[in-house]
Amino acid sequence: MGDIVTAGVLVIGDEILSGRTKDKNIGFIAEYLTNIGIDLKEVRIVADNESDIVAALNALRARYTYVFTTGGIGPTHDDITADSIAKALDVSIDYHPEVVARFKERYQKPGELNEARLRMARLPRGSEPIQSATILAPGFRIGNVIVMAGVPSIMQAMMDIVAPSLQVGERMLSESVRGNCREGDIGTPLREIAEAHPDTTIGSYPFLDENGKPNTSLVVRSRDQAKLTAAMDAIRAMLTALKVPQ
């Protein structure tokens, strides 16, 4: 079995905590990482507050292979991600020559390359910019920390740029079946199946079906296809024994 590569996500932004903006990045990153073979283990959302960002970042970067952050890399006073990360990593922060050169090319009108925009070229020492022709404020990578935009379309473009450079592990495989039953009907036999298949993770997720009736999704996850199939077969046999329509 290959190495397991893990990740944490740190979402930075008052607007998510106030409920004004509904986060769309966590679900995207979770699915993206699962697909390339990185296990997302933890997510934290913190305010635009330096000490909160520093504490969360240091907890996550010590614990997981990678930390992905979103938000706070724009040109305004509330964009404090780069400074906070420099502080967490105890490195200086300065204008990155490559980013400044791109900005000079991009902003040629008089006064356009102002102090606020130049702020976006300040990166913690040792950072590698994550940028492209369509990305204005660059993201960056420093050590195991990958810093991305909060705007979903830009964040997604940054994931595509950075992903090929990431170490990945053996992919977590998953299969699911619609139980057509209530969770409470299968709790006891499902536990027995979970205990009999220790190299799999079996999840049971209740949902309301098209008619508002309680139903259950059963999901088996494993890095080993044969073990996954064996557990899924056991679940299907259990559902058949319960005489629920498949």
Place this chain on the structure above:
Amino acid sequence: MGDIVTAGVLVIGDEILSGRTKDKNIGFIAEYLTNIGIDLKEVRIVADNESDIVAALNALRARYTYVFTTGGIGPTHDDITADSIAKALDVSIDYHPEVVARFKERYQKPGELNEARLRMARLPRGSEPIQSATILAPGFRIGNVIVMAGVPSIMQAMMDIVAPSLQVGERMLSESVRGNCREGDIGTPLREIAEAHPDTTIGSYPFLDENGKPNTSLVVRSRDQAKLTAAMDAIRAMLTALKVPQ
């Protein structure tokens, strides 16, 4: 100025971290708490893993007035929230007589009130159930921890039940204006306004408008209406001086 009441949210569930299920609860709770006068300060998402749940819960409950959890209170083996919370709070867990009585009324068919369903009646000692005629698996409140379902409609019903019993603070007020400008155009004057209005929080949020053009939302938040209005007036004056259409 009234007391400030704070909260953390702990989302429990492998399915969120794998990306299979997209969380819809964080945004709802964030908006709900803001509206009733509780400041959401931090969110964590952890897997269905006892030690992860215990560590996150203990960090959050020590730090904030309330902690709201979602997920993991159903009848299957992967529902370990109640046990994990008992462990975090170092209390025993047992069948709650009131919940058991409700279940006996609810599940009268032979075999229906099975071991799996009865598991949902196990609450940490000292818990107060959060239930209603339409809620099957009860949520519960113990100390400053409020434990809710992961299914959004049920979680929302639980919030409505528990909300009237919560201590609330002075509401954070907010107003926003569409900047019709790029963030980089206003970064410098906006910082000056933010510095001149210390009892407000001013946020600048980039977005792509209906035509895909970069635009900016400017949001002022304060518990003091007069201070909020003063900051918002300064922002409108700045936008007018920049000659952007309002």
